[in-house]
Amino acid sequence: MSPSDDFFRATTVRQNNNNITGEHTRRSKATEGAENAFKVRLSLRTALGDKAYAWDTNEEYLFKAMVAFSMRRVPNREATEISHVLLCNVTQRVSFWFVVTDPSRNHTLPAVEVQSAIRMNRNRINNAFFLNDQTLEFLRIPATLAPPTDPSVPIWIIIFGVMFCIIIVATMLLILSGIRQHRR
Helix, strand or coil: CCHHHHHHHHCCEEEECCEEEECCCCCCHHHCCCCCCEEEEECHHHHHHHHCCCCCHHHHHHHHHHHHHHHHCCCCCCCCCHHHEEEECCCCCCEEEEEEEECCCCEECCHHHHHHHHHHCHHHHHHHCCCCCCCEEECCCCCCCCCCCCCCCCHHHHHHHHHHHHHHHHHHHHHHHHHHHHHC
16 A cells, blocks of 8 residues: 555545545545545635635646546546545645545545646646746646747848848948949
8 A cells, every 4th residue: 555545545535426525624644645646736815926826626627627627638647527526635725735636546546647747737837827837736746837929020131131132222322322322
């Protein structure tokens, strides 16, 4: 039995129509280092200032939905539901632990799968809460760099245009200076 299974059991779990649902509970010391659990910290005031919203059960539901959405994009995890994402130890200052469960095997999904799913969709998760990588932290999941944006005009066209303009201006200056000297 792995520490992640302990975490799974420490989260008040019950079977309802073959769906696994979790409720907020205190984590025991044995589950503090659960290998498949991820800690999340949110800094709503830092990110949004006076426009910060309250973190409530609706926001938790949105977080679960975003994690489930991310997991559905991983091959062989298309059946992930919101009820498979369990939140635990939610604090007043908005930090919590979460795991993603696999109800068919009654255990948590490997951390590597969850990590890759979160990394692939990190930008969408951040945007859902109006946060960024510094204000929505997944402690064991490193931040990803945003993909480079393609400029609307290719770089080589810009360089060609600048060089062409320099050549035209230099040619015009040579012609005008030649005409000016010819008049003298």
